Structure formats: structure tokens, C-alpha cells
Amino acid sequence: MKSLLYVATALAVFGLAFWAYQENYATQQVLKDTRNLHAKSAPRRSG
Numbered sequence: 001m002k003s004l005l006y007v008a009t010a011l012a013v014f015g016l017a018f019w020a021y022q023e024n025y026a027t028q029q030v031l032k033d034t035r036n037l038h039a040k041s042a043p044r045r046s047g
Helices: 002-046
Strands: none
Touching: none
């Protein structure tokens, strides 16, 4: 019974790690897109 609990816990940890990795990747992409949009709009605001 304990081994089943250990396996379930390990799977939960791996699942959460995978989710966190995907969220981090998506966040980095949004930040990159935001920086690109900001860089494109900067000349329009100053000129």
C-alpha cells in the first residue's frame, strides 16, 4: 500500500513539474512578445 502511495506521489510531482515548465515557457514567450511590441511602438510614441 505504501509503495502505491509513493508511486502516486512521484507521478504527482512529475506532473506538477511538467506543468510548471510549460507555464514558465509560455510566460517567457509572452514577455518576449511584449518586449517586441514595446520596441515597435516606441518610435511612434516619441515621434
